[in-house]
Amino acid sequence: MSFVKYEELIKEGDTAIIFLGHGSMFPVQVQHGAQTQTKYGVIRHSAHLIGQPYGSRVTCSKGGWVYVLHPTPELWTLNLPHRTQILYSTDISIITMMLELKPGSIVCESGTGSGSLSHAIIRTVAPTGHLHTVEFHQQRAQKAEEEFREHRVDRWVTVRNQDVCKNGFGVSHVADAVFLDIPSPWEAIGHAKDALKVEGGRLCSFSPCIEQVQRTCQALAEHGFIEVTTLEILLREYNVRTANLPLPDLGGALDPLPVLGEAQFKIGVPLKETVGHTGYLTFASKSLF
Amino acid sequence: MEGTKGEGQPGGGTMANNAEQPRQQDHLVRDGDFVVLKREDVFKAVQVQRRKKVTFEKQWFFLDNVIGHSYGTTFEVSSGGNLQPKKMMEEITSETKEAGIDNRNIVDDGKSQKLTQDDIKALKDKGIKGEEIVQQLIENSTTFRDKTEFAQDKYIKKKKKKYEAVITVVKPSTRILSIMYYAREPGKINYMRYDTLAQMLTLGNIHAGNKMIVMETCAGLVLGAVMERMGGFGSIIQMYPGGGPVRAATTCFGFPKSFFNSLYEFPLGKVNSLLNGTFSSKALPSESKDSISVEENNGVLLDDLQTSPKEMEENIIEVIENNHPQQETMEVISQEPEYKDQKERGNKKDYIQEFQKKQEQQKKRQIEAAALLNERNADGLIIASRYHPTPLALSLLEFVASSRPFVIYCHYKEPLVECYTKLRERGGVINLRLSETWLRNYQVLPDRSHPKLMMSGGGGYLLSGITVANDKQKPESCTVELEKNEEPIAKKQKVEESEDLP
Numbered sequence: 001m002s003f004v005k006y007e008e009l010i011k012e013g014d015t016a017i018i019f020l021g022h023g024s025m026f027p028v029q030v031q032h033g034a035q036t037q038t039k040y041g042v043i044r045h046s047a048h049l050i051g052q053p054y055g056s057r058v059t060c061s062k063g064g065w066v067y068v069l070h071p072t073p074e075l076w077t078l079n080l081p082h083r084t085q086i087l088y089s090t091d092i093s094i095i096t097m098m099l100e101l102k103p104g105s106i107v108c109e110s111g112t113g114s115g116s117l118s119h120a121i122i123r124t125v126a127p128t129g130h131l132h133t134v135e136f137h138q139q140r141a142q143k144a145e146e147e148f149r150e151h152r153v154d155r156w157v158t159v160r161n162q163d164v165c166k167n168g169f170g171v172s173h174v175a176d177a178v179f180l181d182i183p184s185p186w187e188a189i190g191h192a193k194d195a196l197k198v199e200g201g202r203l204c205s206f207s208p209c210i211e212q213v214q215r216t217c218q219a220l221a222e223h224g225f226i227e228v229t230t231l232e233i234l235l236r237e238y239n240v241r242t243a244n245l246p247l248p249d250l251g252g253a254l255d256p257l258p259v260l261g262e263a264q265f266k267i268g269v270p271l272k273e274t275v276g277h278t279g280y281l282t283f284a285s286k287s288l289f
Numbered sequence: 290m291e292g293t294k295g296e297g298q299p300g301g302g303t304m305a306n307n308a309e310q311p312r313q314q315d316h317l318v319r320d321g322d323f324v325v326l327k328r329e330d331v332f333k334a335v336q337v338q339r340r341k342k343v344t345f346e347k348q349w350f351f352l353d354n355v356i357g358h359s360y361g362t363t364f365e366v367s368s369g370g371n372l373q374p375k376k377m378m379e380e381i382t383s384e385t386k387e388a389g390i391d392n393r394n395i396v397d398d399g400k401s402q403k404l405t406q407d408d409i410k411a412l413k414d415k416g417i418k419g420e421e422i423v424q425q426l427i428e429n430s431t432t433f434r435d436k437t438e439f440a441q442d443k444y445i446k447k448k449k450k451k452y453e454a455v456i457t458v459v460k461p462s463t464r465i466l467s468i469m470y471y472a473r474e475p476g477k478i479n480y481m482r483y484d485t486l487a488q489m490l491t492l493g494n495i496h497a498g499n500k501m502i503v504m505e506t507c508a509g510l511v512l513g514a515v516m517e518r519m520g521g522f523g524s525i526i527q528m529y530p531g532g533g534p535v536r537a538a539t540t541c542f543g544f545p546k547s548f549f550n551s552l553y554e555f556p557l558g559k560v561n562s563l564l565n566g567t568f569s570s571k572a573l574p575s576e577s578k579d580s581i582s583v584e585e586n587n588g589v590l591l592d593d594l595q596t597s598p599k600e601m602e603e604n605i606i607e608v609i610e611n612n613h614p615q616q617e618t619m620e621v622i623s624q625e626p627e628y629k630d631q632k633e634r635g636n637k638k639d640y641i642q643e644f645q646k647k648q649e650q651q652k653k654r655q656i657e658a659a660a661l662l663n664e665r666n667a668d669g670l671i672i673a674s675r676y677h678p679t680p681l682a683l684s685l686l687e688f689v690a691s692s693r694p695f696v697i698y699c700h701y702k703e704p705l706v707e708c709y710t711k712l713r714e715r716g717g718v719i720n721l722r723l724s725e726t727w728l729r730n731y732q733v734l735p736d737r738s739h740p741k742l743m744m745s746g747g748g749g750y751l752l753s754g755i756t757v758a759n760d761k762q763k764p765e766s767c768t769v770e771l772e773k774n775e776e777p778i779a780k781k782q783k784v785e786e787s788e789d790l791p
Binding site: 092123 | 316359360361362462463464467483484486487488490491492494496497498499517518519520521522666668690691692693694702703705706707709710719720721722723724725726727728729730731733734735738745755756757758760
């Protein structure tokens, strides 16, 4: 497997996603001789996983079955161990597009957190780009580095354990895009400007609170950033179900007799009544002048 | 010019091919580049060509002076239609100006501005700069000093927007082009809002090295977005209805030639034959007339192409779509990039030879595309068209490998509800999700922050999922109700190959 390139068969060392149904899934590290317990029974890696194609159905010892999926950053986001609050694919999607990320992009990010966005960025900028990610918490920085290595994407990412507000990203004038998800992004704007290429680049700051956004926008203006835009994106999911409504009996006076019983049809109803707020996204461009 | 170093090998597969090394002066505008003109929030895509008149926002000019400048440079239109670079002025931080407390005494009688339309026109004709005009308007407004500071701010911003118009030349990207198309020609892209497109690219795990199947009727915008995210690595097979794929928007991205080496196209009309093993490369009736990329344009251009063979040779087609006679529309250039340099008009015999050669080439490409599809191992599927999604999904998913994401866009929700149901019946898909995204933008100013506009419902819907091995399986427990009274599943194409992947 590779987070940046699809492979057909499951190999030792892969991170595979075991899918149980109804959005229930979890990741496993594939290893010779290892076993994984599920509610449907045991999965023996050597017999059931290694050498099998991704997407296969695996019957567990108790008779129930699961699917084994190829990892993607989106599946990883849904299954990764949380060390911090993470960004979900809805926000990640708009961030990726608005920062104009693509193969070859050089990106600076802080904080690394649990690596949710990091994996998505690496996937997008590979094979010719790079991610410089900064995390001020030592254990989190270490865990992230470990995970990138386990997932075999370490050649596309550099983790630095420092405070971006004080010491910046560790690189200068190389980035096409900078992403900030920190408590005080306005303190890092100057460093962000320095990390971005001289010819210009894109910036994004994610903040849950509007007061943070206000201070960040002010800092952006002071540092000469242009095209400053703040938006939020909200996900609405729908449940597809069959519905039945009884047909009313209005009497038998008509000819032909009206149909009675129930009318059945498909519906798409919102999954939750309200859509949740994650944070405000502020985008800007570094001006040439 | 557009010529590339490092032509990659055609076809996808390894990460190493089709690498487009970033050129040293990539940030400078060159003759022939595809750029986007920006004024405030209005965009227009054009190609830089010397001495070619361009109209944009009620002004006309030449782009000659843009060549050699950096992308992101702002210009203003000066005499003779020439563009002059203009440095963005520092916002003059207001010294404590005279201002009022509130608007209780301000009467809007339309008489507070002492300068007349003619006065302003006279100033403009005299060549007075925009900033000066704004200053004059402020000085000649009787109510200006009574306005609150915020109101003064708003007034100045509004006047600047009108009189100090500057044009920025920016590099095309999915971000810019998808925003432009949604604002100006949403009908051309099935009302797909840019955040919806963003979701598709991520949910579909579009990245370098993929083998993608794309079925879109969004003027080539979705194709372009996919190509941008693949960076020239991997391969794309674009399915198309009718005579040929529309790639007007794709051209606006300005991709290097090498990106097109691994872009294939395949007619929808032959999908069934491919599925049941009877595929032949003989031309379909809809394709025989014009096998060159066709610009869809209310049939007008089509007629031109069909009547005159000479017209057919015209490779650079500039189409000005007139949806709103008043409003300026987009200048779109549709072309096959490989033929851009060809300006020679040979005699008729040469022309016929050329045409036949192209026919042969396209036939060859189609066979290659068929072979790629027949491997049934595509890494993903994107559908975004005006057609009902269900038949497209049911047939095109046959070409996708196991454990790969697919995303289906539709302007309306109901067809996707039906598609969801049919996919459940088909089996071999998991994690089906029907969703839409809402977008809300904000004004952020000190003491004046508030949301502006909420965009919901009008941006389209997405049905996404992941393919899995399709054995004779029991359905996912509980939620699937197999209706007995639902119409029988459409004739299922027998898959010749077994579940074993090649």
